Amino acid sequence: MPLPSALRQGTGPVRERGAAHAPGRRRPAGRLSLPGGNVSASALVEVSDLVVNFHSRRERRRGSAPNAVDGVSFDLSADETLAIVGESGSGKTTVARCVVGLQAHQEGTVLFDGAPVGPVTRRSPATRRAIQMVFQDPAASLNPRMTVRSIIAETWRTHPSAAPDGLTWDAAIDELLADVGLDPDVATRRATALSGGQCQRVSIARALALRPRLLVCDEAVSALDVSVQSQILRLLAGLRAARGLAILFITHDLGVVRQIADRVAVMHRGRLVETATADDLFEQPGHPYTRKLLDAALDLEGA
Numbered sequence: 001m002p003l004p005s006a007l008r009q010g011t012g013p014v015r016e017r018g019a020a021h022a023p024g025r026r027r028p029a030g031r032l033s034l035p036g037g038n039v040s041a042s043a044l045v046e047v048s049d050l051v052v053n054f055h056s057r058r059e060r061r062r063g064s065a066p067n068a069v070d071g072v073s074f075d076l077s078a079d080e081t082l083a084i085v086g087e088s089g090s091g092k093t094t095v096a097r098c099v100v101g102l103q104a105h106q107e108g109t110v111l112f113d114g115a116p117v118g119p120v121t122r123r124s125p126a127t128r129r130a131i132q133m134v135f136q137d138p139a140a141s142l143n144p145r146m147t148v149r150s151i152i153a154e155t156w157r158t159h160p161s162a163a164p165d166g167l168t169w170d171a172a173i174d175e176l177l178a179d180v181g182l183d184p185d186v187a188t189r190r191a192t193a194l195s196g197g198q199c200q201r202v203s204i205a206r207a208l209a210l211r212p213r214l215l216v217c218d219e220a221v222s223a224l225d226v227s228v229q230s231q232i233l234r235l236l237a238g239l240r241a242a243r244g245l246a247i248l249f250i251t252h253d254l255g256v257v258r259q260i261a262d263r264v265a266v267m268h269r270g271r272l273v274e275t276a277t278a279d280d281l282f283e284q285p286g287h288p289y290t291r292k293l294l295d296a297a298l299d300l301e302g303a
């Protein structure tokens with residue numbers, strides 16, 4: 001159920017739709033200046049002019065080193081699901097890692113709740129808790145030697161402020177597992193004894209244990225069968241509604257975008273080429289690259 005696009009924005013060639021802004025205006029719609037120079041009150045995450053280059057300075061000087069992320073800007077409001085879609089190598093994961101603080105950027109800013117956030121090691125515990133990531137490979141992101149109970153309990157040892165209040169840890173773990181559609185007996189199992197879908201539910205439960213405000217999912221369903229994908233996407237949509245989560249969903253798969261996203265940002269060679277509500281994007285793709293992606297997805301469906 002796509003929401004109206006209230007605050008899309010970008011620089012350079014980004015095509016902005018679903019937001020009223022005067023043509024040619026330098027400051028895009030949605031990024032409202034508030035007294036004191038603050039930006040849009042409802043933006044939970046604001047990424048501005050982000051540049052990441054993995055090459056050496058010398059290579060960059062020679063001009064043979066394209067930016068992996070090249071001037072990317074977007075906003076995400078507190079109850080929104082934004083998908084970043086694009087083919088492999090377009091820079092999606094790098095953007096996600098910058099938001100989570102696992103990747104440094106050379107230029108630009110990442111604001112969370114209006115404040116700049118740097119590498120994860122320099123973030124306050126509260127910010128580290130607030131932004132959680134779910135990775136692509138469900139089994140590899142869970143320690144095979146630990147039981148599910150220990151995996152979840154470990155997050156509370158690292159972040160005691162998120163530990164359950166008024167419940168035993170075991171009871172809180174049972175609740176979390178129920179929230180992600182798992183039986184309590186999963187708590188005693190190790191990741192190696194679980195299916196891919198179950199592992200991904202555990203990864204989501206581990207993230208939720210810290211009561212995050214933003215979930216960054218990087219190809220979180222790409223390794224799963226299509227039917228399991230749909231179950232996990234429905235789970236995420238339900239959790240988002242129940243817990244008021246924002247979700248940044250990275251995927252190369254437009255079928256997944258259609259199931260989960262309110263808004264979509266299309267990445268191509270490090271740049272955002274188009275952002276639109278999911279409805280608009282599928283009905284009237286604006287950028288030729290988006291049309292190409294949609295055509296390729298339709299070909300796959302028809303194959």
Ligand SMILES: Nc1ncnc2c1ncn2[C@@H]1O[C@H](COP(=O)(O)OP(=O)(O)O)[C@@H](O)[C@H]1O
Binds near residue numbers: 088092093
């Ligand atoms: N750690 C890294 N070191 C060097 N190059 C990288 C690194 N991570 C990503 N890249 C390069 O940056 C570009 C974008 O990669 P990535 O963000 O992983 O794209 P996507 O997630 O869209 O597939 C690619 O050309 C990739 O090879």
Ligand SMILES: [Mg+2]
Binds near residue numbers: 092093094219
């Ligand atoms: Mg990736």
